[in-house]
Amino acid sequence: MPIIPVNYYIFLSLALFAIGIVGVLTRRNAIIIFMCIELMLNAVNILLVAFSKMHHVAAFALDKTTTVGTEAQLFVFFIMVVAAAEVTVGLAIIVMLYRNIHSVDINFLNRLKH
Amino acid sequence: MSKFIFLIPLLPFVGFLINGLGRNFLSKTLIGIIGSGVLVASFVLSLLAFSQVSEPGFTVQVINLFDFIKVAGLNIPFAFQIDQLSSLFLLIITGIGSLIHIYSIAYMHEETPAHFARYFAYLNLFVFSMLLLVMGANFIVMFIGWEGVGLCSYLLIGYWFGNNSYNNAAKKAFIMNRIGDLGFLLAIFWMLSQFGSITYAEVFAKASTAPVTVLTGITILLFIGAMGKSAQIPLYTWLPDAMAGPTPVSALIHAATMVTAGIYMIARSNVLYTLAPTAQHLVAIVGIATALLAATIALKQNDIKKILAYSTVSQLGLMFMALGVGAYTGGVFHVMTHAFFKALLFLGAGSVIHAMHHEQDIMKMGGLRKKLPITHITFLIGCLAIAGLPPFSGFFSKDEILAAAHDMHPIYYALGVITSLMTAFYMFRLYFLTFSGTFRGTEAQAEHLHESPFSMTFPLIILALFSIAGGWVGIPAVFAENAHKLSAFLLPVLPERHQHHHFSHSMELMMMGAVVLLIVVMILIAAKKFASVKSSEEKQLSGLGKFLANKWYVDEFYDLLVVKPVSQLAAFLSKVVDQKIIDGLVNGVGRGVQFSARQLRWLQSGQTGSYVLIMTVSIILFFIFQLLWKA
Amino acid sequence: MHITEILFWILTALALFSALMVVSSDNPVHSVLWLILVFMAITGHYILMNAQFLAIVNMIVYAGAIMVLFLFVIMFMNLNKDSEPQKSVWLRLAAVVSGGSLLLILVAALKDNGGYINSMKGEGSIGLIKNLGNTLFTEYVVPFEISSILFLSAMVGAVVLGKKESSTPAA
Incomplete structure (x- = not known):
């Protein structure tokens, strides 16, 4: 029986998340920043599925018909739904931004200062 | 009886509202009729109340209109009390009030309609308040x-x-x-x-x-x-x-x-x-x-x-x-x-x-x-x-x-x-x-x-x-x-x-x-x-x-004893306390805020990136704090 | 070492490498392509965990629809050149350091979680379409329908935002 500690998945997820954060912090292109945010969302998704599996395995040892862990996977499904909607609106905003300032460089978005 | 009692003060109040709000539209005749009419009506009601009070076997009536103040352990109802004393005062107030309202129509005829209405509005409000005063329970x-x-x-x-x-x-x-x-x-x-x-x-x-x-x-x-x-x-x-x-x-x-x-x-x-x-x-x-x-x-x-x-x-x-x-x-x-x-x-x-x-x-x-x-x-x-x-x-x-x-x-x-x-x-x-x-x-x-x-x-x-x-x-x-x-x-x-x-x-x-x-x-x-006496010469x-x-010089005495010191105190407060201390305090606070605002301004670069960076660093600090807390 | 463990390490390495490439490549189009690779690796992980439905959805929705949308926008705005201005070195260094310390602190916080074991193989069937669909259309039917409203409003929002303003002059 192949066994992988859940910690590995946690570390994988955290690594992806940290890479996403570094991307958000270092890049100036709004689209790339947006992609990094998607990356962070996916890191969380992995974590959810891994925990779902973990609990399922624990419950399965006692009861062969258990459905423990279903909710977590549905949750991931809803996250994807929301992410899709978010991407639609976000990209629309970026398109409008480009139309207005002819750039997607967030350094030009310093109106908050004024 | 309790059915119409609340009308006695309410009628003058209605008169006050009509005359007060309609002072630019109503004619003087109408103002006079409304102003005096409400009083006569409440005089008639007072007479009714009085006749019922004077019947033998009458006991004090307390009419609760609504709760005025109700907090823990304290209940003050908005209530009227009708007894011999208050009904007598009701008669005096509404009776003499009616006569004086009628008298006023002629006495104040030189006023413009707006001022005329103002006069009657005040007068009605006065009667309303006076009735509250004597009717309150x-x-x-x-x-x-x-x-x-x-x-x-x-x-x-x-x-x-x-x-x-x-x-x-x-x-x-x-x-x-x-x-x-x-x-x-x-x-x-x-x-x-x-x-x-x-x-x-x-x-x-x-x-x-x-x-x-x-x-x-x-x-x-x-x-x-x-x-x-x-x-x-x-x-x-x-x-x-x-x-x-x-x-x-x-x-x-x-x-x-x-x-x-x-x-x-x-x-x-x-x-x-x-x-x-x-x-x-x-x-x-x-x-x-x-x-x-x-x-x-x-x-x-x-x-x-x-x-x-x-x-x-x-x-x-x-x-x-x-x-x-x-x-x-x-x-x-x-x-x-x-x-x-x-x-x-x-x-x-x-x-x-x-x-x-x-x-x-x-x-x-x-x-x-x-x-x-x-x-x-x-x-x-x-x-x-x-x-x-x-x-x-x-x-x-x-x-x-x-x-x-x-x-x-x-x-x-x-x-x-x-x-x-x-x-x-x-x-x-x-x-x-x-x-x-x-x-x-x-x-x-x-x-x-x-x-x-x-x-x-x-x-x-x-x-x-x-x-x-x-x-x-x-x-x-x-x-x-x-x-x-x-x-x-x-x-x-x-x-x-x-x-x-x-x-x-x-x-x-x-x-x-x-x-x-x-x-x-x-x-x-x-x-x-x-x-x-022949001449008007004094x-x-x-x-x-x-x-x-000179009225025992009481007014002058009060002036000297109360009014002057209060004026001087007020002058002192205005010149020294207000202008020096209070204003200084207020301006000092303003200057302090401006100064610290200038120092803090560099944090607000307007760059979204820097805000995200600050947020990340704060989250890290929170985690560190939590870890140390556990340990 | 079992075959699934080998697959796990390969997929993990692929995901992390691709993610780094997403962040570091200069050309936005390359970034998108690397990101698709990350998503594919994550899909592989889902399959390893027997979450077949999510694997398919992830492939179709993320790697398919969403990334195509990104590509489309980039093409549309003609951004596929390497000329993106960079942030200052110090700022980037601060970003990397803070990201790294976040990773460090999170690992430190979660590393004691080792008691539980995650099986790679197909015991149970919660990740299958049959089970998920059953739950989704019975217990979770209301949120599911509400999400359709979310989509509708997102769609309307996108159209409104993306429409060229004819009446009012552009800011």
């Missing part, structure tokens, strides 16, 4: 009315706000009233903490459980409230100045109704006062002192309204003395008769002033008897009534007060008699200077002289009838047994005076006769001195006369 509702009448008094004294001295008079009245109101308010709080309630019934039921010192404190505070509202020493100086208002206002507010609110309040809380003899003595002493002081000042005044004002202060003093010696019925009786003849005198004075084109100096009048016949007759009746000659109403009420005073202490009696004599003298000085002799005014005024229109003389006639007959409800036992109907009527609310000594009827009759004789002598002296006053004409 607890001290809070009374206090609401109490403040309301103070406000209306202020508004009406300053009715002609174009004249700055009138405004000052209004402010003076308001501020002096506020001093008294503070006493009243403190008394309410004290009662609340002592008895846990301020409803009349509960307070009076629990009164005997409280220590005498507490009751004395409460009653003295209540009396301070009464001092302000009813113009007693030391807070009386506002009332003569209040004559700046239109004359019908002086008649209604500053003679017949509002200034008697203090009497009503003390009569209402007679249970407390009976348990606190010290406070009662204080009431009597202040009352008689005020009566004497005001009477002496009235001797030397020349302004027709000022004389009446000081006379009012003096009569109020007598009423307080009556309350102080325990003759609550006598005090209320005098309130009633005084309301009749003083309203009559003020309205008569108003009629004279109207005819004289707003001339108020009696030295410039004279010989008005022929030109103003109705005013003359009614005014004479008023003077006879206030002087206290039988069978006019003033005789009976004053006699009752003097009898009670004698019962308490002869000194009170002697001072009361002296006050009465002075009253007779200055009232007839006023009467003779105004109506007999030759006219001393200008030619233009002489040509203009005319009797007032019917809507002004009608109230005079009605009030004159009541000034004659109003006292017959309280005929003393000397003349007929059980003829004191008022005392019997008020017995459930006001206890009968506890008699210390009992005179034989012959002795009492003799004293009465002696007083009446002295009063007649006074009138004759006044007639001899003033009936045929004699140069000296000594005591000057002292009295």
Whole structure:
């Protein structure tokens, strides 16, 4: 029986998340920043599925018909739904931004200062 | 009965709303009809209430309208109480109020519609507040009315706000009233903490459980409230100045109704006062002192309204003395008769002033008897009534007060008699200077002289009838047994005076006769001195006369003692405390904020990236903190 | 070493490497392509965990629809050049340091979680379409329908935002 500690998945997820954060912090292109945010969302998704599996395995040892862990996977499904909607609106905003300032460089978005 | 009771105060309030809001649209006729109509309607309702109260077997009715204040352990309902005392005051207020409203229609006819409506709106609001004051079933509702009448008094004294001295008079009245109101308010709080309630019934039921010192404190505070509202020493100086208002206002507010609110309040809380003899003595002493002081000042005044004002202060003093010696019925009786003849005198004075084109100096009048016949007759009746000659109403009420005073202490009696004599003298000085002799005014005024229109003389006639007959409800036992109907009527609310000594009827009759004789002598002296004054030139006053004409210099004394120091304190506060300390503080805070804002500004780069960086660093710090916390 | 473990390490290495390339490549189009690779690796992980439905959805929705949308926008705005201006070196260093310390702190916080074991193989069937669909259309039917409203509003929002403003002048 192949066994992988859940910690590995946690570390994988955290690594992806940290890479996403570094991307958000270092890049100036709004689209790339947006992609990094998607990356962070996916890191969380992995974590959810891994925990779902973990609990399922624990419950399965006692009861062969258990459905423990279903909710977590549905949750991931809803996250994807929301992410899709978010991407639609976000990209629309970026398109409008480009139309207005002819750039997607967030350094030009310093109106908050004024 | 409870079904229509709430309409009695509500109708004037509706009148106030209509006149106040519609002052730019309504015609003067309509304003007058609305303003007086609501009062007549509520007078009719008051009559109904009164007739039901006077039926045998009537018990006190308390009508709860709604909960006014309801917090833990404290419930103050907005409730009306209808009993003998409040129904009597209802009649006086709405009855005399109606007459004065009708009178005002003619008296104020020179005003523009908007100001005319403003006048009637204030007047209606005043009646509303006054009705709240007497109808309330607890001290809070009374206090609401109490403040309301103070406000209306202020508004009406300053009715002609174009004249700055009138405004000052209004402010003076308001501020002096506020001093008294503070006493009243403190008394309410004290009662609340002592008895846990301020409803009349509960307070009076629990009164005997409280220590005498507490009751004395409460009653003295209540009396301070009464001092302000009813113009007693030391807070009386506002009332003569209040004559700046239109004359019908002086008649209604500053003679017949509002200034008697203090009497009503003390009569209402007679249970407390009976348990606190010290406070009662204080009431009597202040009352008689005020009566004497005001009477002496009235001797030397020349302004027709000022004389009446000081006379009012003096009569109020007598009423307080009556309350102080325990003759609550006598005090209320005098309130009633005084309301009749003083309203009559003020309205008569108003009629004279109207005819004289707003001339108020009696030295410039004279010989008005022929030109103003109705005013003359009614005014004479008023003077006879206030002087206290039988069978006019003033005789009976004053006699009752003097009898009670004698019962308490002869000194009170002697001072009361002296006050009465002075009253007779200055009232007839006023009467003779105004109506007999030759006219001393200008030619233009002489040509203009005319009797007032019917809507002004009608109230005079009605009030004159009541000034004659109003006292017959309280005929003393000397003349007929059980003829004191008022005392019997008020017995459930006001206890009968506890008699210390009992005179034989012959002795009492003799004293009465002696007083009446002295009063007649006074009138004759006044007639001899003033009936045929020729010139309007004043004699140069000296000594005591000057002292009295200047009102004992009380105003100047107050100016020196209170007004000047307060002004100086205010100047100090404004120049030093406000400009230096407060402004410095405020500006310092502003500068500090600006300085720190400049230091912090570099954080706000406007770059989203830097905000995200700060956020990340903060999250890291939070995690570190949490880890350390666990460890 | 079992075959699934080998697959796990390969997929993990692929995901991390691709993610680093997403962040570091200059050309946005390359970034998108690397991101698709990350998503594919994550899909592989889902399959390893027997979450077949999520694997398919992830492939179709993320790697398919969403990334195509990104590509489309980039093409549309003609951004596929390497000329993106860079942030200052110090700022980038601060970003990397803070990202790294976040990773460090999170690992430190979660590393004691080792008691539980995650099986790679197909015991249970919660990740299958049958089970998920059953739950989704019974217990979670209301949120599911609500999500359709979310989509509708997102669509309307995108149209409104993306529309050329004819009446008011552009800011």
